[in-house]
Amino acid sequence: MKSVSNSKIARGPYGSRASFGFTLVEAIVVIAIVAMLAGIVIPSVSKVRTKSLLVQCASNQRQIGLALQLYANDNEGIYPPTTHSVSPFRLNESWLYELDEYFTDSIDTIRICPADPEERRQRILDRNSTSYVLNDLVFDDVNYRFPRRIPNPAQTHILFILSEDRTPNVTRDHIHGGEWTNWISALNDIEPDRHRTGNRSSDRTKGSAPYLFADGHVEIISASDFKDKFAEGVNPAEVPL
Numbered sequence: 154m155k156s157v158s159n160s161k162i163a164r165g166p167y168g169s170r171a172s173f174g175f176t177l178v179e180a181i182v183v184i185a186i187v188a189m190l191a192g193i194v195i196p197s198v199s200k201v202r203t204k205s206l207l208v209q210c211a212s213n214q215r216q217i218g219l220a221l222q223l224y225a226n227d228n229e230g231i232y233p234p235t236t237h238s239v240s241p242f243r244l245n246e247s248w249l250y251e252l253d254e255y256f257t258d259s260i261d262t263i264r265i266c267p268a269d270p271e272e273r274r275q276r277i278l279d280r281n282s283t284s285y286v287l288n289d290l291v292f293d294d295v296n297y298r299f300p301r302r303i304p305n306p307a308q309t310h311i312l313f314i315l316s317e318d319r320t321p322n323v324t325r326d327h328i329h330g331g332e333w334t335n336w337i338s339a340l341n342d343i344e345p346d347r348h349r350t351g352n353r354s355s356d357r358t359k360g361s362a363p364y365l366f367a368d369g370h371v372e373i374i375s376a377s378d379f380k381d382k383f384a385e386g387v388n389p390a391e392v393p394l
Contacts, residue, residue, distance in 0.1 A: 220255035235327035282321035312365035330390025346376040
């Protein structure tokens with residue numbers, strides 16, 4: 154075997170063998186670049202995930218909207234009841250279970266908001282509950298429970314996301330819209346900032362949520378815009394005439 158001649162080994166400017174490792178300065182530069190890239194990539198990934206969950210949630214609500222329309226068509230034009238208007242011994246007749254046969258996906262997928270924390274999603278499953286709550290000013294009203302009697306379907310909210318401050322259970326499938334006198338009272342019922350990156354803001358205006366309307370369309374509304382309705386003297390749960 155031929156030995157390598159010393160003359161062929163790379164040497165430094167003063168005759169010493171050259172080092173091919175990183176110097177301290179080079180290492181610091183590399184670390185800084187990696188940190189900078191992480192600062193760019195990680196928030197971007199988080200935003201993409203938030204957007205994906207928002208799209209899934211809106212899809213769930215569209216399927217619920219379609220199921221509500223199909224149910225009404227099969228039941229003399231009447232929406233299904235909420236647990237507010239059925240006996241505790243007839244909870245299987247509430248809207249969640251009445252619509253099951255109309256869902257194209259599994260009810261256990263459709264009834265849960267994908268942006269809910271994992272522990273909460275499991276609790277909803279275990280308690281036969283749902284992330285989504287109906288507008289009681291529509292579904293428990295003797296007139297508006299007939300969708301054809303709703304004056305402005307495209308402007309009438311019929312579905313919201315249950316507030317994370319509310320412990321899910323089978324009877325929490327509707328809001329109490331008549332009590333929405335201000336922003337704070339609405340927050341007792343719903344989660345208008347469910348889809349957001351990071352934690353809640355102090356005024357709860359960071360983020361957005363999808364909303365199902367009586368004509369079947371789903372609209373993404375920012376929490377700040379939803380809050381502005383109350384500042385304008387409008388209760389979003391009321392049926393506009």
